[in-house]
Amino acid sequence: MAATLTKQRDNPSYRGKPLVVGGSPNQRGVVAAASYEARKFGIHSAMPSVTAIAKCPGLIFVRPRFDVYREISTSIHAIFKRYTDLVEGVALDEAYLDVTENRQNITYASTIARYIKTAIFQETQLTATAGVSINKFLAKMASGQNKPNGLTVILPQNAIC
Numbered sequence: 001m002a003a004t005l006t007k008q009r010d011n012p013s014y015r016g017k018p019l020v021v022g023g024s025p026n027q028r029g030v031v032a033a034a035s036y037e038a039r040k041f042g043i044h045s046a047m048p049s050v051t052a053i054a055k056c057p058g059l060i061f062v063r064p065r066f067d068v069y070r071e072i073s074t075s076i077h078a079i080f081k082r083y084t085d086l087v088e089g090v091a092l093d094e095a096y097l098d099v100t101e102n103r104q105n106i107t108y109a110s111t112i113a114r115y116i117k118t119a120i121f122q123e124t125q126l127t128a129t130a131g132v133s134i135n136k137f138l139a140k141m142a143s144g145q146n147k148p149n150g151l152t153v154i155l156p157q158n159a160i161c
Contacts, residue, residue: 002093003033003069005126005148007062018043019060025049032064036148069093072124079119083112088136096136110153117151134159 003021008014018038023029029049041056053059073092080087083106086098099112106112113130120128127149131142134156142152 002072002126003064004035004038006065006068006072008035009125014060014062017060018056018058019062020049020052021062021064022052023049024061025053029061072126075124076120076128079116079123082119083116096139110151113151117149 004019007019007021014035016037017035018041019035020031020033020038020043022032025048031043031045031047031049031052033045034043034047034052038052038056038059041052041059043052043055043059049061053061069092076093077087077089077095080095080097083102083104084097084099088096090096097112099106099109102112104112104115106115109132113132117128117130120126129143129147129149130151131139131144131154132152133139133142133154138154138159142154143150145152
C-alpha cells in the first residue's frame with residue numbers, strides 16, 4: 001500500500017483517484033498495490049491488470065519505484081526502533097512490534113502507536129494504520145478496522161480466545 005500512497009503523495013493529481021502500481025493490462029501485467037480508491041472497485045494486489053481495468057475503466061496504472069519504497073521502509077523501521085528492538089518486518093510497509101518493554105518506558109501501547117503514526121507522517125508525509133492488541137493475530141485484525149490512517153485497540157478483556 002505504501003507504493004500507491006507514495007505515488008499520491010508525490011503526484012497530487014493522483015489523489016482521490018483509483019490508482020494501481022503494477023504492470024500494464026496490455027502486457028499481461030499484475031497489480032502490485034492498489035489505492036483505497038481502487039479497492040472500492042474490488043481491485044487488490046496479485047490481480048491481473050486486465051481484470052482490474054475491467055472492474056474500473058478509469059483506473060490509473062503506474063510503474064513501481066522500488067528504490068523509493070525501500071528508502072521509506074528504512075525510515076519507518078528506524079522510527080519503530082526508537083521504541084523497541086522487537087520488530088518483525090512482514091512487508092515493506094508492515095511490521096509487528098512488541099512494546100511490552102519499550103525504550104521510552106511508555107505505559108500504554110496505544111500511546112506508542114500514536115507517537116509512531118505521528119512520526120511517520122511528520123518524517124515521510126505518509127499516513128499509517130495501527131492495530132494494538134495482546135497478540136499478532138488480534139493486532140492484525142485491529143489494523144484492518146480503520147483504514148486508512150486509523151488506530152484500533154482490542155483490549156485483553158475484549159479478546160475471545
